[in-house]
Amino acid sequence: MDKPRIIVGMATCGLAAGGKPVHEKAKEVAAQLGIDVEVRKTGCIGMCHREPLMDIIMPGRTRVCYSDVKAEDVPAILESHIKNGEVYKERLLGQFKPSSPDIQPYPDTQYYDELDYNKKQVKIVLKNCGFIDPTKIDEYTALGGYEGAKKALTAMTPEQIIDEVKKSGLRGRGGAGFPTGMKWQFCRNSPGNEKYIICNADEGDPGAFMDRSVIEGDPHAVLEGMLIGAFAIGATHGYIYCRAEYPLAVEHLNIAIEQAKEKGFLGTNIFGTGFDLDIIVKEGAGAFVCGEETALMNSIEGKRGMPNPRPPFPAQKGVWGKPSNINNVETWANVPQIITNGGDWYASFGTEKSKGTKVFALTGKINRTGLVEVPNGIPLSEIIYDIGGGIIGGKKFKAVQTGGPSGGCIPSSLVDTAVDYESLAALGSIVGSGGMVVMDEDTCMVDMARYFQAFCQDESCGKCTPCRVGTKRMLEILERIVAGKGREGDIELLLDLGSQVKITSLCGLGQTAPNPVITTIKYFRDEYEAHIKDKSCPSCSCPALIHFEVTPDACTKCGICVKNCPVSCITDGTGGKKGEKPAFILDEECVRCGVCFEKCPFDAIFKHSGGTRVDKVSAKVKKES
Amino acid sequence: MSVQELDFSRVDEIIKQTPNKKGALIPVLQKVQKFYGYVPIESIERIADGLHVYPADVYGVLTFYSQFKLKPRGEYIVRVCCGTACHVKGSDRIAEDLITKLKVAVGETTEDRRFTLEKVACVGACALAPVVIVNEDVHAKMTSDETRKMITSLQKGQKE
Numbered sequence A: 001m002d003k004p005r006i007i008v009g010m011a012t013c014g015l016a017a018g019g020k021p022v023h024e025k026a027k028e029v030a031a032q033l034g035i036d037v038e039v040r041k042t043g044c045i046g047m048c049h050r051e052p053l054m055d056i057i058m059p060g061r062t063r064v065c066y067s068d069v070k071a072e073d074v075p076a077i078l079e080s081h082i083k084n085g086e087v088y089k090e091r092l093l094g095q096f097k098p099s100s101p102d103i104q105p106y107p108d109t110q111y112y113d114e115l116d117y118n119k120k121q122v123k124i125v126l127k128n129c130g131f132i133d134p135t136k137i138d139e140y141t142a143l144g145g146y147e148g149a150k151k152a153l154t155a156m157t158p159e160q161i162i163d164e165v166k167k168s169g170l171r172g173r174g175g176a177g178f179p180t181g182m183k184w185q186f187c188r189n190s191p192g193n194e195k196y197i198i199c200n201a202d203e204g205d206p207g208a209f210m211d212r213s214v215i216e217g218d219p220h221a222v223l224e225g226m227l228i229g230a231f232a233i234g235a236t237h238g239y240i241y242c243r244a245e246y247p248l249a250v251e252h253l254n255i256a257i258e259q260a261k262e263k264g265f266l267g268t269n270i271f272g273t274g275f276d277l278d279i280i281v282k283e284g285a286g287a288f289v290c291g292e293e294t295a296l297m298n299s300i301e302g303k304r305g306m307p308n309p310r311p312p313f314p315a316q317k318g319v320w321g322k323p324s325n326i327n328n329v330e331t332w333a334n335v336p337q338i339i340t341n342g343g344d345w346y347a348s349f350g351t352e353k354s355k356g357t358k359v360f361a362l363t364g365k366i367n368r369t370g371l372v373e374v375p376n377g378i379p380l381s382e383i384i385y386d387i388g389g390g391i392i393g394g395k396k397f398k399a400v401q402t403g404g405p406s407g408g409c410i411p412s413s414l415v416d417t418a419v420d421y422e423s424l425a426a427l428g429s430i431v432g433s434g435g436m437v438v439m440d441e442d443t444c445m446v447d448m449a450r451y452f453q454a455f456c457q458d459e460s461c462g463k464c465t466p467c468r469v470g471t472k473r474m475l476e477i478l479e480r481i482v483a484g485k486g487r488e489g490d491i492e493l494l495l496d497l498g499s500q501v502k503i504t505s506l507c508g509l510g511q512t513a514p515n516p517v518i519t520t521i522k523y524f525r526d527e528y529e530a531h532i533k534d535k536s537c538p539s540c541s542c543p544a545l546i547h548f549e550v551t552p553d554a555c556t557k558c559g560i561c562v563k564n565c566p567v568s569c570i571t572d573g574t575g576g577k578k579g580e581k582p583a584f585i586l587d588e589e590c591v592r593c594g595v596c597f598e599k600c601p602f603d604a605i606f607k608h609s610g611g612t613r614v615d616k617v618s619a620k621v622k623k624e625s
Numbered sequence B: 001m002s003v004q005e006l007d008f009s010r011v012d013e014i015i016k017q018t019p020n021k022k023g024a025l026i027p028v029l030q031k032v033q034k035f036y037g038y039v040p041i042e043s044i045e046r047i048a049d050g051l052h053v054y055p056a057d058v059y060g061v062l063t064f065y066s067q068f069k070l071k072p073r074g075e076y077i078v079r080v081c082c083g084t085a086c087h088v089k090g091s092d093r094i095a096e097d098l099i100t101k102l103k104v105a106v107g108e109t110t111e112d113r114r115f116t117l118e119k120v121a122c123v124g125a126c127a128l129a130p131v132v133i134v135n136e137d138v139h140a141k142m143t144s145d146e147t148r149k150m151i152t153s154l155q156k157g158q159k160e
């Protein structure tokens, strides 16, 4: 590299945070300053809470990452870093470790890996994400890309590859955690000369984005994994089924496939071995159930995406009736490094039964949101506090939802639980695909259960009665509870219905749909009881059960609440007339929108429900790294 | 656009450009929707004929997947994310505000065909929740106020 290089984070999160204007500005400013630079793009490095990110590499120096960059910051950063050779401290996040001894680090500059957010992470799957330009295959191969595939195809037998994957202990990252090597073996042993491999990139869990980031940021890792898997299984056709809501991921996949074909990593006679593989991207069309493997295959065939009973399993009779092997994006992306570095190396991370690392999408009421990759078995508390930086605004941590609509909640009292397949299952939740939505004291757990139930009911394909009707009945009960119309016995009814739906549904959607309800009842039964018996919401969140009130002494009669109330149910308080009374809310007319609560500049409005009272504290929440 | 004015030759072209008809129904419908903004009911028989399937199969697929729309949509498609991360960060409020502001229900289009309001279950920007998507642009960390302001400026015909 002989020119300075500027790299802007332009994954979906980077773009949403304003990466594009930064990218444009960087080009413009470089031209103005008359410096010859290359301006490139990269994917998501996982620090979504600090986007937009902009990195600069000077020849012979370490790569430096700037965060929270706005277009107007760009001139100062470039001037300082590129022209004057000095790190611009104000937007500095950290420098990367030198990749070789000739690379000189900057003095007094923190290392990126040593930031609190990164210290406990181990990056295998995310190794290249946010580091390389995903639209340039050369950047992938420069870091050892396609070496694993070359080794597998030219120096290993299919059996040896499968043994290596078995040795690594890799388990499916799509939710169920089935051992990957064993799955490949089944498909390999299945009779037939036409076989398919499939990458499940449907990522249906709303609130999770690991697969999106991997595909957007490092698409070749997925392709390379599929190439190795296809060779081991003896499949010559591949599909990647990608969620329609991820246009950038689809774009990057198509670019990657084209480039891989040009380089001879896909197509015919790969690495001169006579092995052929073609891979096609299929865009989903917006149905959660299509993440289920048999539904996904029906969808690939152009049909309604409804699940089939298993057996036959995909390994026997999959897409187009042929033996098929389906794995999740993250599962595939692990494979190249397992082959390159060996199964034992991979198995050295994680626990006895859950080997390697897992990527989680950390979201919700947590300070540092983003993608984290941690060794399996790490205590949940380290993810929430050490990596995530705890709860926004210093509020109380209540629970975390793992596994999305198929998973369950883990209450704060169990925050020391090890995060691995077995431990989470023992609590009634699952690791799932890797969503982690953090909830604080203001989140109502009954409403969360209602939310997930509504999602499952909406997404139920309707093929079998327990799921189609059962989720509907459960939703109705939950809706009446949050509306303050819950009845004695509703909790028992939910548990009873839930267990029936679980055992009698055809596919995983119905079999897991009651989990959020069952776990919230298990850990937060008192919240259900308060809703049903006292008609109150202990989190002051369910609109039907809360009241807004003004503290007369704190009200300055500024009139802001009066002006903003959408139904004009606040009297007085405008300070217009002499001796006028403080604002007063007519509870019968109030629609509980909460606008007055948010807008009152003097924190004079509070909400209450039953015995709980919530005051607004508009102290500015400080940004943390 | 009334039905008579719709030119369906594009549908035939799309089918013609699909040499392998096996499993092509969903991609063909996606292309039709991309071109027309929705899948006109009147195109169903043409598609069925072209791909050698029954019209009922086409209709079945159209109604199964939430991506397909059978009604014309507005110039601006405003989608509120209602995924878990956005829900926890208060996206319900934003959706309700937009219903009041645009005076349409979710899934509906304003009379002047300028705005369609939709909900979406996650676009993968969960770390920056809550998000609102206008056409292809994802707006991060939205509030009700900011959303309203953005819509007002679009209503005035300014570019976002």
Ligand SMILES: Cc1cc2nc3c(=O)[nH]c(=O)nc-3n(C[C@H](O)[C@H](O)[C@H](O)COP(=O)(O)O)c2cc1C
Binding pocket: A171, A172, A173, A174, A175, A176, A177, A178, A200, A201, A202, A203, A204, A205, A288, A289, A290, A291, A292, A293, A294, A326, A327, A328, A329, A331, A332, A433, A507, A508, A509
């Ligand atoms: C309702 C439902 C939705 C699913 N959604 C996904 C998904 O979005 N992504 C995924 O990889 N697996 C999903 N799965 C799991 C798949 O059926 C399958 O187990 C997985 O793709 C296998 O890959 P793995 O062994 O690599 O995990 C879903 C399962 C069910 C029942």
Ligand code: SF4
Binding pocket: A289, A306, A307, A459, A460, A461, A462, A463, A464, A465, A467, A468, A505, A506, A507, A508, A509, A510, A511
């Ligand atoms: S469990 Fe639900 S989603 Fe699965 S097949 Fe039955 S109705 Fe469809």
Ligand code: SF4
Binding pocket: A550, A554, A555, A556, A557, A558, A559, A560, A561, A562, A573, A574, A582, A583, A599, A600, A601, A602, A603, A604, A605
């Ligand atoms: S906004 Fe607050 S201070 Fe102003 S009138 Fe209303 S309650 Fe009183």
Ligand code: SF4
Binding pocket: A548, A564, A565, A566, A567, A568, A569, A570, A585, A589, A590, A591, A592, A593, A594, A595, A596, A597
């Ligand atoms: S919560 Fe909404 S409706 Fe009720 S008084 Fe406040 S602004 Fe008015």
Ligand code: FES
Binding pocket: A206, A207, A208, B081, B082, B083, B084, B085, B086, B087, B121, B122, B123, B124, B125, B126, B129, B130, B131
């Ligand atoms: S939950 Fe809204 S973008 Fe994922």
